[in-house]
Amino acid sequence: NAGVTQTPKFRVLKTGQSMTLLCAQDMNHEYMYWYRQDPGMGLRLIHYSVGEGTTAKGEVPDGYNVSRLKKQNFLLGLESAAPSQTSVYFCASRSAGNTEAFFGQGTRLTVV
């Protein structure tokens, strides 16, 4: 039972480079989320999706784009990475009929 799987687990980028973080869930959940976690800031919502083909902005969406082409996948893109985007990124998913969200193990991203 994989649950929520994030790829990659670690990545180092140079300023200005682009990359895509992949989140995959095998629980047939409708809702998916991307958060970033920074010391003393808790988890802040970047973008979320309530279904295939739909996305919405969260608290801190600037500099990020997302896509949900398939129900089980939620992609987070950084078009031009900046040092301020150094963080640990978490993906989560939840069933529309359930309150519990399940998190992946995180992606540690460093932008130098």
Next chain:
Amino acid sequence: QQQVKQSPQSLIVQKGGISIINCAYENTAFDYFPWYQQFPGKGPALLIAIRPDVSEKKEGRFTISFNKSAKQFSLHIMDSQPGDSATYFCAARTGGFKTIFGAGTRLFVKA
């Protein structure tokens, strides 16, 4: 704009003691208040949750106390154990979709 304020930032408790973490919120539209537990290198996992029509919820050694009029809620960990050492996040959800998290509390239980 932090809508859920959590305190303390860190907490050290003796084994067998009571750990108390407090949270306060502003938005009265929040309708669900979960607590998440996170171990190093792992994602957060749901620990216990409460809705605003209930003043207290207990699951084993973990209790949420909820004060709707004061817009505050707290997590109590009874008989704290070294295995409880982790980071705890309170959270609040509105609109059925978005969950806002507190800044987190790092708990260390001394053996």
